[in-house]
Structures are given as structure tokens and as C-alpha cells.
Amino acid sequence: MRKIAKIGVSILSAAALLVPTNAFASDLTTVQKTSWGIGNNPQGAYQTGVYPNLLAQAGYTQKEIDARINAAWEQLFNGNPGSEPNRYDGQAIYYQLTPDMAYVEDIGNQDVRTEGMGYAMMIALQLNHQKEFNALWNYAKTYMQIKSGPTKDFFAWHTKPDGTILSKGIAPDGDQWIAAALAFASSRWGNGEGIYNYKKEAKQILHAMWHNSDTDGVDMFDRKTYLSTFSPPGAIGFTDPSYSLPAFYRIFASVNPNDKDLWEKAYLAGEKLLENAADPRTGLAPCYSNFDGTPFKAPWEGPGPDGYSDNFNEDAWRAIANANVDAAWFGVKPWQTKYSNTLQNFFESQGMDTYNSRYHLDGTPINTNLVWYEPQVHSPGLVSMNATSAISATNPNKMEFVHQLWETDIPSGTARYYDGLLYMLGMLYDSGKFQIWWSPVDHRDSSN
Incomplete structure (x- = not known):
């Protein structure tokens, strides 16, 4: 299968810096990747090809960064699987079901979730592990994708490890991550046959998000607000701010150009939701919100x-990264800087090494142990998401959040599923390795 380089450059021209930040690039060509970023880039990597490498700016060498990311991959995808029956004492979250099918398991809940499958597919894509990507996609396609009914082509949000569906409700973030990973795979590795025609599969999922209602089904996105609903087909009257992934929507507009206008509106609505959901005093967002x-x-x-x-x-931890990936890819906007500065000021006030993982929006800690297996204080997952705030922040101490991520151990044990995936994503975000593997030019004449 053909291989296409992602959007990335090592040297910026003056002309590149003059491209408007609010326009889609229509003439981007594929060029060589960069491992160094310039920090608060007002243009964004979609226009310039330069991704912020906060870890390098914090003083770590590229060799050290690469080694840490590779170590995290090896531990979470190839590490000790843990002792049966619950595997609580292990390191890995990736398990082979058959020679060509695999899943990532929520160890604490003993199930497979679309959020984790989407994260893992994207991580494998970004790190060029096609075998693992295909095995994860094969499982998701075979066992999780719904074949008929009002949510056809969406994914049941969780299954047993053997593939038995536990609920046909939908978690829209998982579907969006899966679709984005498939779109990028079509550019990085090229399209194969059957379910490995990645672009065709991505377009099918994206089309369903807006058009299931055309055949008496349920859409994933609300046509009045252009935001994803919480959980089709049942809970559709509200949303989850962390399900808003505006950086992906601009890619989706190119993947499925027939719905470009809808994805453009979703991009603006998703940004506005992330801005509005954050409490102005603390930067803290709720897990679920009204539109x-x-x-x-x-x-x-x-x-x-x-x-x-x-x-x-x-859930709300992820809103921090959603805002800052958008900033890295499409340019830092004033609201993102204000949001990240507010958030950092709050967590600094709580003690950088000791802050809680759960709060009321006014900043009062929640001391109820909501999930028995999750650490009560200072979760690695939240540390990882907070580190992404340095992408758009201007606070003088913003690199302390990056250093704290670096000093965090790769998660293991009972809570390693969620903490581990967010840790890996945080490392990719802050190293400049979470990149756009998509060029509109390469796909403009393709009907697949």
C-alpha cells in the first residue's frame, strides 16, 4: 500500500506564515515532518506544519523524549498482562483476542470501551504501528459497530472482552476518535481491501453522524446546536464538553466534503462549548453540560x-486537551490562552504536587471516592491533560505543568487504562508527535 507523508515542515517560509488562520488550506502539499515546534504558534500546524514540542522547550532532548514515548508504548501495549482473573497487577491494556484482532481493556471495569479503542487506534497511527491498528479496528468493526437500527454505523459504547455487547448506547467521542484515526490511516498507509479501506470506512461513520435521521434513525449531532449529543439514541437532550473535538471537525470537513458546512458549524460550536463550559474562576468544566x-x-x-x-x-479532564489540540493544529486563539491561564492559576493554587483530581466548578475539592479503583488525589490522567495547557498558556510558570508530566511514572496497576491512555496522549500532544496525517490535495480527486 502506498505511503504518504503527513503535513509537516522543518523550515517555515514567510509566505506560509501569512496564510489566514481561519481558512482551510486548499493547496497544502505533503512534505517532511518536523520534530521541533515553536510553542505558541498563532498560525497552527495545519497551515505551517510546525507542531509545538513543549517537552523539548522544557529542556529534554529529542532522544530522551523518543525513549520515554517508546517506553510507554511498550509497557501499555506489550507489557505484563497481569494475573487472572482481573489483571489488576499488570502493566498492559492491549490484549490479543485472535491473531488479527485485539482490544484495549478498561481494567477496573473489565470491559472494552469505544473511547479506549479510538485512543489506542490513534496512538498506534501516530507511532506507525499498523499491525496493532488493524487488529484494534478489526475488533471494533466486528463486535462494536452497530449493523442496523436507529444508530446504524455507530459503535456500542462498551462490550465484554469477548465482544458481547453490554449496551447499544453510543459514546460519541469514541466514534469520533475512531473516524479520525481511520482517516489518518488512509493517508499514512494507504487504503486496502474490505474493512481496511480506511477512508471509505471513515466516511461511512461520518455520514451517519449527521444523516441517520434521513432513514428514521438518530443522528449523533444536534442540528440546532451542531454539538454531539450525550448518548444516542436515548440521552440526546444534553452533551459532554469533552466530546467536543473541534480539531477533528476541520479534518472531517475535508474527509467528507458533502457535509463541509455542517462540520464547519460543528467546529465553531465545539470551540464555543469548550469556552463556555469552563468556569471563569477556575477553568474547570463539568463532565456533562447543557448545549x-x-x-x-x-x-x-x-x-x-x-x-x-x-x-x-x-470526563472533564479531557476538555483541557481538546481546546489545546485545536490551538496546536489551527492556531492559538485568545479564549484558549485565557482558559489555559485560568486553569493553570487554579491548579498552582492547589499545590502542583498534591492537587485533587475531582472538584466542584468553584474549586472546592470533592472528597468522595467516586470510583473505588481510581486514585483520589493527583491522578496521572489529569496531570497529563493539564500539561497540554502549556500549548496555549502564557503564564510564566507554564512549563512546570510539562515538567510534572515528565516526572510522572507510566501508569500501571488497576487504573492503568484511563490514566495510561491519557498519559500517552499527553506525551504525544506535548512532544509535537500528535500530527495531522491528512492532505486535502492528496484526496481531492478520490471518491473513496
Whole structure:
């Protein structure tokens, strides 16, 4: 299969810096990658090919950075699987089901989730591990993708490791990550036959997100607000800010140009949701929100103030990276800088080495142990997401968040699924290795 280099340059021309930041690049050509970024780049890597390498700017050598990322891959994908029956004492999250099929397991919950499958596919793509990518995609396609009904072509949000569907509800972030990984795979490795025609599969998923209602189904995105709903087909009257992935939407507009206008509106709506959902005092967002960004308390939770949905808990950690990947790819905007500065100021005030992982939006710590196996204080997953705030922040101490990521051990044990995947993504984000493997020029004449 053909290979195409991703968008990336090692030297910027003056002309490249003059490309408008709010326009799609229509004439980008594929060039060589770069391993060094320039930090707060107002143009963004989609225009310039330069990705911020915060770890290098913090003083770590490229050799050290590459070794740390490779070590994380080896531990989480090839490490000790752990002792049966629960594998709590292990290192790996990647498990081979058959010679050509694999999954990543949420160790604490003993299930397979689309968020983790999408993250793992993207990590494999970015690090050029096609065998593992294909094995993960084969599992997701075979066992998780829904074949009929109102959510056809979406993915059941979790299964047993053997592939048995546990719920046909949809977690839209997982589907978006899977679609983005497939689109990038079509450029990095080329399209194969059947389910390995990556671009065709990505377009099928993206089309369903807006058009299942054309055949009496349920769309993933709300046509009035252009935001993803929480969980089709049932819970569609609210959203989750961390499900807004605006950086992906600009890629999706090129992957499926028939819906370009919808994806452009989703991009603007997703950015606005991430901005509005963050409390102006702390930068903390809720896990679930109304479409205007105000906190939404899930009806299945109790009446107490320390619930999951309307506070800053595990889902909400990811909103930090969503805003900053958008900044890295499409240019830093004033709201992103304000957001990251506010967030950093808050966590500095909590103690950089000791801050909690769960808060009320006003900054009051939540001391209820919501999930029995998750560390109560200073989760590696939150440390990893906070480190991405340095992409758009201007605080003088912003590199302390990058140093803290570097000093965090690769997660292992019971909580290694979520913490480990966020750790790997954080390392990719802050090393400039989370890159755009897509060129509109290379795909403009292709119908697949």
C-alpha cells in the first residue's frame, strides 16, 4: 500500500506564515515532518506544519523524549498482562483476542470501551504501528459497530472482552476518535481491501453522524446546536464538553466534503462549548453540560452535590486537551490562552504536587471516592491533560505543568487504562508527535 507523508515542515517560509488562520488550506502539499515546534504558534500546524514540542522547550532532548514515548508504548501495549482473573497487577491494556484482532481493556471495569479503542487506534497511527491498528479496528468493526437500527454505523459504547455487547448506547467521542484515526490511516498507509479501506470506512461513520435521521434513525449531532449529543439514541437532550473535538471537525470537513458546512458549524460550536463550559474562576468544566455549557446533572444520579455529571471529574479532564489540540493544529486563539491561564492559576493554587483530581466548578475539592479503583488525589490522567495547557498558556510558570508530566511514572496497576491512555496522549500532544496525517490535495480527486 502506498505511503504518504503527513503535513509537516522543518523550515517555515514567510509566505506560509501569512496564510489566514481561519481558512482551510486548499493547496497544502505533503512534505517532511518536523520534530521541533515553536510553542505558541498563532498560525497552527495545519497551515505551517510546525507542531509545538513543549517537552523539548522544557529542556529534554529529542532522544530522551523518543525513549520515554517508546517506553510507554511498550509497557501499555506489550507489557505484563497481569494475573487472572482481573489483571489488576499488570502493566498492559492491549490484549490479543485472535491473531488479527485485539482490544484495549478498561481494567477496573473489565470491559472494552469505544473511547479506549479510538485512543489506542490513534496512538498506534501516530507511532506507525499498523499491525496493532488493524487488529484494534478489526475488533471494533466486528463486535462494536452497530449493523442496523436507529444508530446504524455507530459503535456500542462498551462490550465484554469477548465482544458481547453490554449496551447499544453510543459514546460519541469514541466514534469520533475512531473516524479520525481511520482517516489518518488512509493517508499514512494507504487504503486496502474490505474493512481496511480506511477512508471509505471513515466516511461511512461520518455520514451517519449527521444523516441517520434521513432513514428514521438518530443522528449523533444536534442540528440546532451542531454539538454531539450525550448518548444516542436515548440521552440526546444534553452533551459532554469533552466530546467536543473541534480539531477533528476541520479534518472531517475535508474527509467528507458533502457535509463541509455542517462540520464547519460543528467546529465553531465545539470551540464555543469548550469556552463556555469552563468556569471563569477556575477553568474547570463539568463532565456533562447543557448545549450552552451550563452544568447538567444526570437524572440517574442522586440529589447530593458531589455527583459525577455536573462537577469536574474524569470526563472533564479531557476538555483541557481538546481546546489545546485545536490551538496546536489551527492556531492559538485568545479564549484558549485565557482558559489555559485560568486553569493553570487554579491548579498552582492547589499545590502542583498534591492537587485533587475531582472538584466542584468553584474549586472546592470533592472528597468522595467516586470510583473505588481510581486514585483520589493527583491522578496521572489529569496531570497529563493539564500539561497540554502549556500549548496555549502564557503564564510564566507554564512549563512546570510539562515538567510534572515528565516526572510522572507510566501508569500501571488497576487504573492503568484511563490514566495510561491519557498519559500517552499527553506525551504525544506535548512532544509535537500528535500530527495531522491528512492532505486535502492528496484526496481531492478520490471518491473513496
